Amino acid sequence: MIELSGVGHRFGDRWVLRGVDLALTERRVAVIGANGSGKSTFARLLNGLIVPTEGRVRVDGLDTRKRGREVRRRVGFVFQDPDVQIVMPTVAEDLAFGLKHHDVPKVSIPGLVDRALADFGLAEYRDHPAHLLSGGQKQLLAIAAVLVTDPAYIVFDEPTTLLDLRNKRRVVAVVAGLAQQVVVVSHDLDLLADFDRAVVFDEGRVVADGTPAEAVAAYLALLSG
């Protein structure tokens, strides 16, 4: 379980999150809210990419402030911008990179890479320079590179922004089929419609928390208010 208690975060002297108390127990949790409401900051707190200025974030009881390394192994993070995540020259090498760093036995790596390439429609790009993929293909690669390491939790920060309809459907199907707990930040309200829970942020605070229908209604009310 991922648990936040009394969490606040400040950049310089500006608080961008305040008073966040949440226990994320559902399998599919959506995070919605206006631009700048603190969603990405919240997402980054969940795997210890950033630590809270105040309060505590715990993953299976591990405090992200003290046990960051272990937390990052448990909580995979798919960035909004795939360019920050792609680190190796070719598509297959990029997929293998994460596996090596997760101490996956060398002998298992090629098979896992092949499966990830096939699952994400990237098989024909195996030896292609990763930086020459299209934006949407990079996003698929970034998602594949996290999923291939099989983390216990996966946080997606706007995973479908660059994708065409076909690839969006592919990602929606992949997320729907994941056995792990996922937290998805998205402006794409359709993507989140059958999630178990949705949390709405506004100006750094949780202002609604319920079913997607309830959360979307609260979000729309905020926009028109």
Ligand SMILES: Nc1ncnc2c1ncn2[C@@H]1O[C@H](COP(=O)(O)OP(=O)(O)OP(=O)(O)O)[C@@H](O)[C@H]1O
């Ligand atoms: N590294 C940083 N340094 C300073 N300010 C930051 C930093 N990262 C985010 N912010 C500020 O924190 C606030 C919340 O940003 P955040 O990215 O969490 O919002 P968001 O809800 O994810 O927005 P969007 O929907 O536009 O992605 C914004 O005002 C942003 O300018």
